[in-house]
Amino acid sequence: MSNYYLNTVVTAPVPMGDGLDQPFWEGLMQEKLLLQRCNQCRRWQWGPEWICHRCLSFDVGYQEVAPTGRLFSHERIWHPVHPGLNDQGPYVVALVEFPQADNVRIVGNLLGDPRQTVPIGVAVEAVFEAHDNANPPFTLIHWRIIDDD
Numbered sequence: 001m002s003n004y005y006l007n008t009v010v011t012a013p014v015p016m017g018d019g020l021d022q023p024f025w026e027g028l029m030q031e032k033l034l035l036q037r038c039n040q041c042r043r044w045q046w047g048p049e050w051i052c053h054r055c056l057s058f059d060v061g062y063q064e065v066a067p068t069g070r071l072f073s074h075e076r077i078w079h080p081v082h083p084g085l086n087d088q089g090p091y092v093v094a095l096v097e098f099p100q101a102d103n104v105r106i107v108g109n110l111l112g113d114p115r116q117t118v119p120i121g122v123a124v125e126a127v128f129e130a131h132d133n134a135n136p137p138f139t140l141i142h143w144r145i146i147d148d149d
Helices: 022-029
Strands: 033-038 060-065 068-077 091-098 104-110 123-131 138-145
Touching (some): 022 033, 022 060, 022 138, 068 104, 068 138
Parallel strands (some): 104 138
Antiparallel strands (some): 033 060, 068 123
């Protein structure tokens, strides 16, 4: 039995050919969430771009963000979107928003019972899933609902 949330036969994620998102993937391997931030106006943005969407500066970089956020939206996947995911469903894909970073949003799988009730706005925390034996190695980011009790 695998320790991975989903089958590992799906193609491994790799940084874009231009390297623009490489700091994001390197951060995940260190269990850090790095998102893009403008060094001029200090605003956050995601997905990564060569230019700031707000002030049009080319002086953009990456900064660590606390790996906690709020569930903005989700989709329960019932049918495989890749042959490697046959017999894998259902699973939940989450869109997570970061109020501490200008409300930028990223996606990842939501861990737990795939048939659970998923309340919009619930607090979530990152779970880093390392694939150290892959070639090249990579880490995925998943989400887990934070128990407020």
